[in-house]
Amino acid sequence: MTILLLGSGGREHAFAWKMIQSPLCEKLFVAPGNAGTASIAENVAIAPTDFEAVKALVLKENISLVVVGPEDPLVKGIYDYFKNDESLKHIPVIGPSKLGAQLEGSKEFAKEFLIKHNIPTAAYDSFTAATVEQGCEFLETLQPPYVLKADGLAAGKGVLIIHDLEEAKTELRNMLVHEKFGAASSKVVIEEFLDGIELSCFVLTDGKSYKILPTAKDYKRIGEGDTGLNTGGMGAVSPVPYVDAVLMEKIETRIVKPTIEGFQKDGIEYKGFVFIGLINVKNEPIVIEYNVRMGDPETEVVIPRLKSDLVELFLSVADQKLDSFELEVDPRSATTIMVVSGGYPEEFEKGKVITGLENITNSIVFHAGTKLDNENVVSNGGRVLTITSYGDDFQQAIKKSYQNIDKLNFDKMYFRKDIGFDLI
Ligand code: AMP
Ligand code: GLY
Numbered sequence: 001m002t003i004l005l006l007g008s009g010g011r012e013h014a015f016a017w018k019m020i021q022s023p024l025c026e027k028l029f030v031a032p033g034n035a036g037t038a039s040i041a042e043n044v045a046i047a048p049t050d051f052e053a054v055k056a057l058v059l060k061e062n063i064s065l066v067v068v069g070p071e072d073p074l075v076k077g078i079y080d081y082f083k084n085d086e087s088l089k090h091i092p093v094i095g096p097s098k099l100g101a102q103l104e105g106s107k108e109f110a111k112e113f114l115i116k117h118n119i120p121t122a123a124y125d126s127f128t129a130a131t132v133e134q135g136c137e138f139l140e141t142l143q144p145p146y147v148l149k150a151d152g153l154a155a156g157k158g159v160l161i162i163h164d165l166e167e168a169k170t171e172l173r174n175m176l177v178h179e180k181f182g183a184a185s186s187k188v189v190i191e192e193f194l195d196g197i198e199l200s201c202f203v204l205t206d207g208k209s210y211k212i213l214p215t216a217k218d219y220k221r222i223g224e225g226d227t228g229l230n231t232g233g234m235g236a237v238s239p240v241p242y243v244d245a246v247l248m249e250k251i252e253t254r255i256v257k258p259t260i261e262g263f264q265k266d267g268i269e270y271k272g273f274v275f276i277g278l279i280n281v282k283n284e285p286i287v288i289e290y291n292v293r294m295g296d297p298e299t300e301v302v303i304p305r306l307k308s309d310l311v312e313l314f315l316s317v318a319d320q321k322l323d324s325f326e327l328e329v330d331p332r333s334a335t336t337i338m339v340v341s342g343g344y345p346e347e348f349e350k351g352k353v354i355t356g357l358e359n360i361t362n363s364i365v366f367h368a369g370t371k372l373d374n375e376n377v378v379s380n381g382g383r384v385l386t387i388t389s390y391g392d393d394f395q396q397a398i399k400k401s402y403q404n405i406d407k408l409n410f411d412k413m414y415f416r417k418d419i420g421f422d423l424i
Helices: 010-019 051-060 078-083 098-105 108-114 129-140 163-174 243-264 297-307 310-318 394-405
Strands: 002-007 027-034 066-069 093-096 124-128 146-150 159-162 187-191 198-203 210-212 221-223 227-230 237-238 270-281 284-291 333-341 364-367 370-371 378-381 385-391
Touching: 002 010, 002 051, 010 027, 010 297, 010 310, 010 385, 027 051, 027 108, 027 385, 051 078, 051 098, 066 078, 078 098, 093 098, 093 198, 098 270, 098 284, 108 187, 108 284, 124 163, 124 270, 129 370, 146 163, 159 163, 159 237, 163 187, 198 237, 198 310, 210 243, 227 243, 237 297, 237 394, 243 270, 243 284, 243 370, 270 310, 270 333, 297 385, 333 394, 385 394
Parallel strands: 002 027, 002 066, 066 093
Antiparallel strands: 093 270, 124 187, 146 159, 146 187, 198 210, 198 270, 221 227, 237 333, 270 284, 333 385, 364 385, 370 378
């Protein structure tokens, strides 16, 4: 069959790498892709949110499965676009409906869903410009630090954690009245701060049943020791050593099951990934967010640990036969280290020639922000490449990634040297 994958990051390179290993995948298109996906599939210069262009490609190339990597096209309703189009409605899209994607597209929608279905989450209230003074009064009732969340998509930047009450009030006004995050902060969720260890749970659902995928932890801050600005993620480890069977059981019964049942009760069509962000407070897992896609770079450690055929897995989601699918997982650890452009997540330069890729052994290179410039692979984003390795434990795997990163070079290249530091 011919498959189309939407997106251009390391997550999509990892999906592509796994899908082309399937005997079911005769041809893979990636839109728009990167230099990594270009080496194993055919890139097409189409934006994932340009549904008309996606439709034209799907019809022209006789594509019979569409896999959506990032959240934007999902929140804009690509699932419904296919479902409501006579010529496309028989083609499965892996990803939730527009309504389901609101779990990531609106923090308030997610909070209402969590409360309605009795899923543990931090106490909260939400405010608009008209109720900004009530918001300030609500802040006075809370203990610091204060958690302010822009309701809409803000490219991962919309959450502020502030220790000082007056500063929190100022930022609340900036968000609501001065549009700090544009329309995304026209509504703000103020949430109780949860003190504990963060972890993520990845679930794939066909809307009726589900499979829990291997656990993974990412490292969001730019600096070593988890300091400095937030990024998309600087590295990841799977499995997470401290997630034991007891904790996993709690996550499944209190969070995953009620989430999938909630989709059914609320009539939310959902055939795709659910990425549940949790904080483990004294061994009680509490939800802080839903994402409606896989994490990046978590995908680059979760997908390499799947032994099952990914295309078969996606087809069982499309056909709602996931309950009879046997998910096979590699018992080894996988780790990935992200190599970024100097300056990221603030200003950085692109177009730097990357050398040494041909010398990598015993690791998998997933391209994140790269493109081909004549014969050269050049940087084309903040996060450039991620180096994934396997090991009997995560320390062994990480060592391999670092040994291989030493063979790579580009101007102002940067990476964190302490991924996994908190797991030892
Ligand atoms: P989110 O986009 O909701 O994942 O928030 C971004 C980051 O803010 C998370 O990865 C957490 O580190 C932190 N965070 C979000 N909500 C809370 C909360 N209620 N308590 C403590 N930290 C939080
Ligand atoms: N690595 C976190 C995310 O993909 O949102």
